[in-house]
Every structure is written in structure tokens, then in C-alpha cells.
Amino acid sequence: MTIMNPKRILQGSTRLRSLPARAFLVLTVVASLAWSLGFQFMQSAHAASYCQVSYTVTNQWPGGFGASITVQNTGTAAWTSWSLTFAFPASGQSVTQGWNGTFTQSGQNVTVTNTSYNGNVAANGSVNPGFNGAWSGSNPVPTSFSVNGNVCGGTSATPTPTTAPNTPTPGTTPTVGTTPTPTPTTGPVTPTATPTPGTHVDNPFAGAKWYVNPDWASEVTTAASSVGGTLGAQMTKVASYSTAVWLDRIAAVTGGSGVTRTLAGHLDAAVSQATGSQPVVITIVIYDLPNRDCAALASNGELTVANNGLANYKTEYIDPIANILSQSKYSNLRIAAIVEPDSLPNLVTNLSMSKCSEANSSGAYVQGIQYALNKLHAISNVYNYIDIAHSGWLGWDSNFQPAVNLITSTVKGTTAGVNSVDGFISNTANYTPTTEPFMTANQQINGQPVRSANFYQWNQYIDEASYDTAMRNAFITAGFPSSIGMLIDTSRNGWGGSGPQGSRPTAASTSTDLNTFVNQSKIDRRVHRGNWCNQYGGIGARPTASPAAGFDAYVWIKPPGESDGASQAISNDEGKGFDQMCDPTYHGSQQANGGNLTEAIPNAPLAGHWFEAAFEILVQNAYPAIS
Numbered sequence: 001m002t003i004m005n006p007k008r009i010l011q012g013s014t015r016l017r018s019l020p021a022r023a024f025l026v027l028t029v030v031a032s033l034a035w036s037l038g039f040q041f042m043q044s045a046h047a048a049s050y051c052q053v054s055y056t057v058t059n060q061w062p063g064g065f066g067a068s069i070t071v072q073n074t075g076t077a078a079w080t081s082w083s084l085t086f087a088f089p090a091s092g093q094s095v096t097q098g099w100n101g102t103f104t105q106s107g108q109n110v111t112v113t114n115t116s117y118n119g120n121v122a123a124n125g126s127v128n129p130g131f132n133g134a135w136s137g138s139n140p141v142p143t144s145f146s147v148n149g150n151v152c153g154g155t156s157a158t159p160t161p162t163t164a165p166n167t168p169t170p171g172t173t174p175t176v177g178t179t180p181t182p183t184p185t186t187g188p189v190t191p192t193a194t195p196t197p198g199t200h201v202d203n204p205f206a207g208a209k210w211y212v213n214p215d216w217a218s219e220v221t222t223a224a225s226s227v228g229g230t231l232g233a234q235m236t237k238v239a240s241y242s243t244a245v246w247l248d249r250i251a252a253v254t255g256g257s258g259v260t261r262t263l264a265g266h267l268d269a270a271v272s273q274a275t276g277s278q279p280v281v282i283t284i285v286i287y288d289l290p291n292r293d294c295a296a297l298a299s300n301g302e303l304t305v306a307n308n309g310l311a312n313y314k315t316e317y318i319d320p321i322a323n324i325l326s327q328s329k330y331s332n333l334r335i336a337a338i339v340e341p342d343s344l345p346n347l348v349t350n351l352s353m354s355k356c357s358e359a360n361s362s363g364a365y366v367q368g369i370q371y372a373l374n375k376l377h378a379i380s381n382v383y384n385y386i387d388i389a390h391s392g393w394l395g396w397d398s399n400f401q402p403a404v405n406l407i408t409s410t411v412k413g414t415t416a417g418v419n420s421v422d423g424f425i426s427n428t429a430n431y432t433p434t435t436e437p438f439m440t441a442n443q444q445i446n447g448q449p450v451r452s453a454n455f456y457q458w459n460q461y462i463d464e465a466s467y468d469t470a471m472r473n474a475f476i477t478a479g480f481p482s483s484i485g486m487l488i489d490t491s492r493n494g495w496g497g498s499g500p501q502g503s504r505p506t507a508a509s510t511s512t513d514l515n516t517f518v519n520q521s522k523i524d525r526r527v528h529r530g531n532w533c534n535q536y537g538g539i540g541a542r543p544t545a546s547p548a549a550g551f552d553a554y555v556w557i558k559p560p561g562e563s564d565g566a567s568q569a570i571s572n573d574e575g576k577g578f579d580q581m582c583d584p585t586y587h588g589s590q591q592a593n594g595g596n597l598t599e600a601i602p603n604a605p606l607a608g609h610w611f612e613a614a615f616e617i618l619v620q621n622a623y624p625a626i627s
């Protein structure tokens with residue numbers, strides 16, 4: 001797990017100064033009006049003989065946009081390679097990041113060639129490159145496309161948009177200067193009647209009994225009895241909470257060295273925890289993509305792109321998971337799947353790292369996730385949640401919408417499209433607070449907004465609740481149904497008690513100096529939001545269903561007491577590396593954490609291994625306190 005983004009600090013602050021919030025409002029409305037007036041964001045043309053191309057602007061925001069292109073082979077012969085060309089009509093338009101194709105641009109002319117995995121296109125088949133782009137002035141759609149030198153012109157097709165960007169709520173007429181009413185937020189879901197077991201419900205956590213992993217609970221109770229006293233009693237209480245089961249290697253699914261319980265073993269245990277007719281919800285983490293944790297080292301995995309990793313991921317990891325989950329004896333369980341933490345976010349911000357750029361250019365992350373979503377969504381009692389990192393990673397404008405676009409296009413590329421996911425999760429294995437209780441991002445201190453303080457670097461979001469709400473709205477705007485629900489990993493974001501940086505504040509600071517105010521008011525005690533490894537945090541909100549409108553649950557995905565990474569190199573057969581961000585004596589880089597100490601707890605074992613000292617700190621610093 002990691003948080004890194006070499007460009008984000010600069011972009012975060014530059015973007016703010018050049019684009020005041022009002023500019024976004026006005027452009028949003030213009031886009032909505034243009035849409036309602038029948039302007040097309042999609043361009044389509046085809047010639048029966050060779051190719052048909054449709055180009056859809058899936059989303060647009062000030063200075064940026066996302067586009068999806070469908071290139072269809074309308075001829076009778078298969079292609080073994082393809083090269084798509086088109087010209088942007090305006091000089092301010094450019095491609096900033098592409099996928100499912102290699103994008104190059106010369107002036108306004110764009111060429112997209114196939115990647116190693118999608119050169120073969122059968123007659124009638126199609127490929128789906130897409131990209132994030134930049135624009136200034138206007139963002140017109142290209143009007144002519146060629147494939148392999150053949151103009152895909154001829155009959156002009158009337159496009160049927162699948163998604164209207166910023167569609168106004170039916171019945172309202174947006175006027176310039178007002179924001180179109182977003183799709184209403186769903187309120188907390190309290191089932192009025194118990195659904196038939198196995199039915200796919202809106203929120204799998206509501207009304208369910210939550211699975212307690214017996215192996216994690218036994219680590220906790222063993223530690224508790226050796227500690228004893230008040231702390232030991234608190235530790236024992238923690239053992240009764242639900243934590244996720246991480247399928248962090250093939251052996252975790254099917255069995256092998258060092259694995260105490262397979263996936264089937266956990267599901268059997270979940271079935272046995274049922275009482276009466278109340279369904280049991282078990283949360284699993286799908287976490288074995290090739291080139292895993294591509295921007296860091298601590299959680300590198302067993303598969304690599306270079307060594308046939310994507311094919312192995314499908315057949316040796318996802319297929320067995322799907323085969324096990326689909327067994328009828330598990331059909332009364334609700335199975336929430338957290339899909340590949342950190343993976344797509346790394347493709348948004350960390351393409352300068354070679355393992356991430358390989359995961360991107362090979363299509364391994366996008367295609368691996370699409371394969372997983374297809375297999376898992378086909379099982380009616382499985383619920384897919386896609387990882388959206390956390391506010392301290394993707395909360396800058398320059399990262400936020402590109403992330404929405406990449407995730408949206410990935411999900412839209414699955415068989416069931418937007419319906420293949422049930423929601424999104426933030427803060428997986430991180431420490432960002434659910435809410436900062438004593439300030440808001442745009443509160444003014446001495447004429448400056450809180451978010452302009454050094455600690456926030458102009459990030460739009462200072463906590464997960466505000467970030468998730470904005471993300472949820474952005475996904476609904478991008479075409480997801482309003483039934484999507486958010487999850488926050490609250491296992492370690494409580495920030496009670498005290499640590500090296502002092503204790504939790506109890507009120508807002510009275511200082512009129514912005515940085516002093518923020519440092520004295522924030523409950524996030526880290527010196528920098530980039531510190532992610534084995535922090536002196538505390539257990540946060542207990543697992544809770546439907547905690548707020550639009551949220552399916554607060555969940556404990558990272559089991560408290562399991563390490564984020566070793567504080568020094570330890571040889572192992574899990575593929576795990578040594579990341580200096582886990583070494584408490586290391587000063588990170590300017591980009592990673594402002595060059596501060598990592599604040600990692602010392603003497604940590606490998607990622608995922610039991611780390612009792614960290615567990616005791618998390619219990620002592622729990623907020624609310626464990627009672």
C-alpha cells in the first residue's frame with residue numbers, strides 16, 4: 001500500500017489559483033445546457049467497408065475531459081494491428097493519458113496504435129481505447145477518423161448517448177449561475193422486511209451479522225491475555241469485531257504454505273456464524289494483480305506483468321475465487337469484495353514509476369479488474385466495491401476527475417457496465433480521518449482557507465466523509481446509478497489518545513495564524529498526509545452499517561495489528577519488498593512526505609504479519625475509546 005504522487009502538490013496549488021471554483025460552476029451549467037439543447041458530445045461515423053468509430057466525451061471539467069473511443073472493424077477481414085488517426089478541431093486540445101492504445105500527438109493530429117494485447121480485431125469486433133485530455137477555450141469533438149489509412153466516413157450515424165454529462169434532474173430547468181440539482185442522495189438503508197436469502201440487496205451490510213475472522217480474533221485474544229490488565233481487557237473486546245479477509249496470494253484462496261485457512265474455510269466459518277435467518281456478510285479483499293503495489297515495495301506481490309501475470313491472475317486466482325464463491329452452500333452469505341486497493345489510483349498519479357507504467361501500458365490493471373468484476377458480478381450474492389484511494393491522494397482537482405474517468409471507463413468496459421459494482425471504498429489500510437471535527441476545508445483563517453495550509457497543500461478535501469460524498473456525486477454524474485454506496489475503512493483512523501505528535505485536540509485552535517490553527521485543530525496527528533506505514537493512529541469508528549446518507553458502511557478492511565510493511569529488509573517468499581517509508585529513521589522525499597520522518601512504528605514485521613506493538617498502540621489510541 002502506498003500514497004505517492006510526484007506531481008500532486010504543484011498541480012494542486014496551481015490549479016486552484018488559475019481556476020476559481022466559480023469557473024467550474026459556470027462550465028458545469030454550460031455543459032448541462034448544451035446537453036439539454038441537443039449538442040452532441042459524441043461523434044460517430046462509419047463506412048460499411050472498413051471501420052466505424054464512435055468518440056464519446058464521457059466527462060468534462062474546467063480544462064480537462066475524459067473520452068472513450070469505440071473502433072469497430074466493419075469489414076470482412078480481421079485486423080492484426082490497427083492505427084487510428086483523427087485531428088482535434090481546436091489547438092488547445094491534447095491527450096494527457098491514454099489506455100487500451102498507445103497515444104501520440106503531433107500538433108492537433110492524434111495517432112492511436114494497438115497495444116500488445118489488442119492488435120487482433122475480428123470482423124465485426126471492436127476495441128475500446130480511451131484517454132484523459134486537456135482543453136482550453138472549447139472542446140469540440142473530432143469529425144473524421146481513419147483506421148489503417150481508411151477513412152471511417154460515409155453514413156453519419158445519429159449517436160445515442162449512454163451518459164449525458166451533468167444531466168439536469170428531470171423537471172428542472174437549469175439557469176446560468178445555478179448548479180444543476182444532483183441526483184438525490186439515497187438515505188441510510190434500513191430494510192423494512194428481511195429479503196429472501198441470496199437476493200442481491202442494495203446494501204449488503206444493512207441488517208446482516210458481520211463475519212468475525214477466527215484467526216485474527218485468536219491473534220488478538222492471545223495477545224490480550226499476555227498483556228492483561230485494562231489494556232488486555234480492551235484488546236479482548238476488539239476481537240469481537242469484523243475484519244476483512246485478504247486474498248493476498250493464490251495460496252490464500254486455495255491453500256499452501258503459511259496459510260491457516262483457505263477462502264472456502266472462511267466461507268464455511270461464516271456459514272457457521274449464522275444465527276436464525278439473519279444473513280451473514282463477509283468481506284474479502286481481491287489483492288493479487290500483477291505488478292501489485294506498483295509505486296512502493298512493501299506489498300509487492302507474487303505476479304508480474306513480465307512473467308505472464310495477467311493470464312495467471314485470471315486462471316489461477318480469479319477463476320478459483322469465482323468457483324468457490326458460486327457454490328450453492330454459500331448462497332445465503334452476502335459477500336462484499338473490495339477490488340484491488342491502490343491499483344487504478346496508481347495509474348492516475350504514479351505512471352512515472354516503471355512498474356506502474358508497465359501495469360498501464362500492458363492493460364494488466366484495467367483488464368485484470370474488468371475480468372474480476374465480470375466473474376464476481378455474475379454471482380448474485382457478491383457485491384463489488386472499487387477502491388478510490390483516499391482524500392490525501394486523489395483529492396486535488398488534477399487527480400480527482402482523472403481518477404473518476406479511469407475508474408468509470410474501466411467499469412463501463414465490463415459486461416454489465418456500471419451495474420457490475422455496488423459502490424466504492426476509500427481509506428483502505430490508510431489513516432485519514434472520517435471527519436475533521438474542528439474545521440472545514442474552506443473555512444477562512446485570517447483570510448486564507450484551511451485547505452491552503454501546509455498540511456493540506458490546497459487539497460479540496462481534509463477528510464474522507466467530504467471526499468467520498470464528492471466522489472459519489474461525480475460517479476453518479478458519470479453514469480452510475482444512485483444506488484451506489486460508499487465504504488470507509490475506519491480500522492485505524494480514530495486518532496484518539498496520544499502519539500509522538502501529541503494528543504488529540506478537543507476543540508478548534510484559537511490561533512489566527514493559518515498553519516498554527518490547522519496543526520492545533522487537526523485530529524490527524526501525522527506530520528504529513530503522505531506517511532502511510534505503521535502510524536501511531538488509533539482504532540476508529542466501529543464497523544457500522546448505513547452510517548450516513550450515501551454510505552453503505554464503515555468497515556475494518558485492514559485488520560488492526562497487521563503490519564503495513566517491514567521496517568527493514570526481511571527475506572520472504574511472498575514477493576514483499578522493503579519500503580523505506582516503513583523505516584522510522586528515514587526522511588522521505590519531498591514528493592512522498594515533504595522530506596519528514598516517516599513516523600513509522602519501529603521493529604515492524606512484513607506487511608500483513610501480526611505486529612503486536614502496533615496493535616497495542618491502536619487500541620490505546622482508539623477513538624471512540626474501547627469500552
Ligand code: BGC
Nearest residue numbers: 001246248299562564607608
Ligand atoms: C499486505 C497483505 C495483507 C494485508 C492485510 C497488506 O499490506 O500486503 O499481505 O494481507 O495488508 O494485513
